[in-house]
Amino acid sequence: MSKYWNDKVRELEPYVPGEQPKDKKYIKLNTNENPYPPSKKVIEAMKNAVNDDLKLYPDPTCSDFIDELASYYNLDKDQIFIGNGSDEVLAFSFMAFFSKDRKILFPDISYSFYIVYAQLLNLDYKMIKLDENFDVPLEEFKRPNGGVIIPNPNAPTGKYIYIEELKKLVEANKDSVVIIDEAYVDFGGESMIKFIKDYDNLLVIQTLSKSRSLAGLRVGFALGNKDLIEGLNRIKNSINSYTIDRLALIGSVEAIRDEEHFQETTKKIISTRKKTIKDLEGLGFTVLESKSNFVFASHKEISGKILYEKLKDNGVLVRHFNKERINNFLRITIGTDEEMAVLIKKLKLILR
Amino acid sequence: MSKYWNDKVRELEPYVPGEQPKDKKYIKLNTNENPYPPSKKVIEAMKNAVNDDLKLYPDPTCSDFIDELASYYNLDKDQIFIGNGSDEVLAFSFMAFFSKDRKILFPDISYSFYIVYAQLLNLDYKMIKLDENFDVPLEEFKRPNGGVIIPNPNAPTGKYIYIEELKKLVEANKDSVVIIDEAYVDFGGESMIKFIKDYDNLLVIQTLSKSRSLAGLRVGFALGNKDLIEGLNRIKNSINSYTIDRLALIGSVEAIRDEEHFQETTKKIISTRKKTIKDLEGLGFTVLESKSNFVFASHKEISGKILYEKLKDNGVLVRHFNKERINNFLRITIGTDEEMAVLIKKLKLILR
Numbered sequence: 164m165s166k167y168w169n170d171k172v173r174e175l176e177p178y179v180p181g182e183q184p185k186d187k188k189y190i191k192l193n194t195n196e197n198p199y200p201p202s203k204k205v206i207e208a209m210k211n212a213v214n215d216d217l218k219l220y221p222d223p224t225c226s227d228f229i230d231e232l233a234s235y236y237n238l239d240k241d242q243i244f245i246g247n248g249s250d251e252v253l254a255f256s257f258m259a260f261f262s263k264d265r266k267i268l269f270p271d272i273s274y275s276f277y278i279v280y281a282q283l284l285n286l287d288y289k290m291i292k293l294d295e296n297f298d299v300p301l302e303e304f305k306r307p308n309g310g311v312i313i314p315n316p317n318a319p320t321g322k323y324i325y326i327e328e329l330k331k332l333v334e335a336n337k338d339s340v341v342i343i344d345e346a347y348v349d350f351g352g353e354s355m356i357k358f359i360k361d362y363d364n365l366l367v368i369q370t371l372s373k374s375r376s377l378a379g380l381r382v383g384f385a386l387g388n389k390d391l392i393e394g395l396n397r398i399k400n401s402i403n404s405y406t407i408d409r410l411a412l413i414g415s416v417e418a419i420r421d422e423e424h425f426q427e428t429t430k431k432i433i434s435t436r437k438k439t440i441k442d443l444e445g446l447g448f449t450v451l452e453s454k455s456n457f458v459f460a461s462h463k464e465i466s467g468k469i470l471y472e473k474l475k476d477n478g479v480l481v482r483h484f485n486k487e488r489i490n491n492f493l494r495i496t497i498g499t500d501e502e503m504a505v506l507i508k509k510l511k512l513i514l515r
Numbered sequence: 516m517s518k519y520w521n522d523k524v525r526e527l528e529p530y531v532p533g534e535q536p537k538d539k540k541y542i543k544l545n546t547n548e549n550p551y552p553p554s555k556k557v558i559e560a561m562k563n564a565v566n567d568d569l570k571l572y573p574d575p576t577c578s579d580f581i582d583e584l585a586s587y588y589n590l591d592k593d594q595i596f597i598g599n600g601s602d603e604v605l606a607f608s609f610m611a612f613f614s615k616d617r618k619i620l621f622p623d624i625s626y627s628f629y630i631v632y633a634q635l636l637n638l639d640y641k642m643i644k645l646d647e648n649f650d651v652p653l654e655e656f657k658r659p660n661g662g663v664i665i666p667n668p669n670a671p672t673g674k675y676i677y678i679e680e681l682k683k684l685v686e687a688n689k690d691s692v693v694i695i696d697e698a699y700v701d702f703g704g705e706s707m708i709k710f711i712k713d714y715d716n717l718l719v720i721q722t723l724s725k726s727r728s729l730a731g732l733r734v735g736f737a738l739g740n741k742d743l744i745e746g747l748n749r750i751k752n753s754i755n756s757y758t759i760d761r762l763a764l765i766g767s768v769e770a771i772r773d774e775e776h777f778q779e780t781t782k783k784i785i786s787t788r789k790k791t792i793k794d795l796e797g798l799g800f801t802v803l804e805s806k807s808n809f810v811f812a813s814h815k816e817i818s819g820k821i822l823y824e825k826l827k828d829n830g831v832l833v834r835h836f837n838k839e840r841i842n843n844f845l846r847i848t849i850g851t852d853e854e855m856a857v858l859i860k861k862l863k864l865i866l867r
Binding site: 164165166167168169170171172175177178179180183185191194196197198199200201205206209210213214215216217218219220221222223226247248250251254258259260261262279280282283338339340363364372376377378379380381388390391393394396397398399400401402403404405406407408409410411414 | 516517518519520521522523524527529530531532535537543546548549550551552553557558561562565566567568569570571572573574575578599600602603606610611612613614631632634635690691692715716724728729730731732733740742743745746748749750751752753754755756757758759760761762763766
């Protein structure tokens with residue numbers, strides 16, 4: 164605490180990211196990274212871009228990447244905003260569309276950064292309680308509000324909402340912006356992007372960190388009607404005009420272009436997820452249905468905290484949240500088949 | 516304008532960065548980029564780092580780069596904060612240390628992002644008028660305030676304040692944070708970093724974009740007492756935990772290590788600046804004394820706006836600010852000797 168901090172900084176409870184051990188000795192199933200490398204085309208293009216041009220500022224409008232996304236998703240260029248990871252895009256969205264006098268709504272068990280943004284910006288919010296199956300009770304989001312954020316699939320549960328249901332939610336909230344956080348949608352879910360042309364109040368946020376294997380690059384994006392995108396650009400250009408570096412811009416274009424690599428790696432993860440769920444259930448775990456690159460599982464006999472610690476002792480990092488209702492669960496990222504075989508082997512040892 | 520924008524977004528007047536033409540046909544003297552390439556060691560290390568590890572998140576604590584800076588500047592690790600360019604570091608500083616109820620002070624002719632941050636955060640501010648020689652009247656900053664920002668050298672004037680004078684300013688403002696924005700200090704100025712251990716309220720902000728030839732990488736940093744740094748980390752971790760990508764972190768370390776390249780390129784720029792000032796004066800320009808990698812010049816006969824346009828027609832981009840008191844000036848980045856020779860040749864043609 165310092166006398167130079169303002170009141171806001173004193174009261175903040177910042178987000179705590181998952182452990183990022185530097186020594187690599189762990190099987191890392193704790194931060195939902197993709198176990199497969201990025202496309203070879205990304206690597207090649209970026210290697211070529213490491214050159215003397217780094218002395219020059221990047222394109223602040225990110226136009227090459229926007230052109231690529233516009234073509235890929237069949238959107239207009241002014242319907243696309245690029246940010247430094249989906250976290251920055253989310254933060255800017257909170258800054259642009261939510262107001263102190265109107266309560267925003269998001270699920271109580273969800274991405275824990277939402278509450279941090281709300282606190283940073285002095286926003287009033289209501290967390291809607293997930294039902295007994297850990298499903299998002301969408302009817303509860305149809306009350307008067309100043310904005311809605313739904314992650315689909317949800318994190319850390321992995322549970323998915325069918326887009327026809329979300330469409331009704333967007334329709335029921337014409338006076339506020341509905342943000343669908345699709346960080347994990349590419350692992351078996353369906354995106355809301357197809358409805359962007361129909362709804363002025365829908366903002367879809369995605370990232371290259373998960374399904375494109377580029378967590379190390381820091382690129383996320385928002386898709387929505389042009390007025391929403393202009394609002395995001397106004398915030399960005401009031402904080403930092405150049406948030407994406409030259410190399411990230413070049414790699415991002417290639418990541419979207421290599422559809423084959425994308426399809427292949429996401430399919431592998433979906434297939435490994437299926438096998439992992441079966442194996443975990445065989446060990447006495449309850450595993451929530453997942454459409455993401457992680458599963459959320461609890462064991463009937465051993466607590467989540469102890470399992471987390473014992474797995475760490477055994478060289479496997481998973482994520483445990485010390486939070487009511489979910490403190491008995493582990494969030495386990497889907498790695499390669501080999502990594503998941505080690506996880507299961509270690510769990511068998513621990514449970515023996 | 517959209518009904519979904521909040522009041523803040525409606526009233527914002529975002530920063531407008533200098534033109535970044537994509538076709539490269541211009542001699543680009545408009546955004547204070549370094550004309551020399553980054554260190555070969557930076558390029559080599561980054562090329563090697565373009566690999567499959569991009570699937571993993573970067574180190575959110577930026578510890579390798581912090582270690583390097585701590586050793587270079589003889590500071591403790593907890594006295595260093597890393598951000599996505601010095602713009603982001605400045606924005607986070609405004610968010611952490613300034614309050615609505617206490618007026619912040621900065622020069623009226625200065626980096627135009629300061630006023631944008633103040634507006635974004637609803638901060639009350641007073642712009643202190645530069646004197647008739649475009650010097651910062653430091654005595655005016657010794658009144659009660661909620662924070663002070665002084666760029667040294669100033670932009671867009673290039674004028675420098677001796678650090679003994681700034682030291683008195685820091686001493687006179689023990690109740691508020693004094694930010695010295697040293698984006699351009701390496702081109703002949705002296706840094707305030709040596710005083711960090713003496714003053715709890717001093718925050719020095721620097722960047723790799725100018726003197727380290729890495730504008731394309733987006734890395735800036737703040738140096739100050741550990742409580743100030745913790746305040747910045749609290750803001751960062753309430754917005755985006757991973758603002759610096761894996762490659763930028765690796766390149767930054769090498770940029771600080773290659774002292775020889777740094778000394779060589781900054782010396783060349785200082786030498787070219789001296790020659791450019793003489794040449795411009797020979798053409799009838801008034802040029803302010805500069806300790807930065809740009810000069811600020813006005814001509815007695817032709818307006819700044821017309822000179823800017825004619826230079827652009829002739830393939831040379833410089834920066835013109837349509838603002839009272841300085842609208843007759845051009846801000847001209849110091850390029851290579853060859854680029855400046857072209858500038859002078861084109862100016863001779865235009866002035867003929």
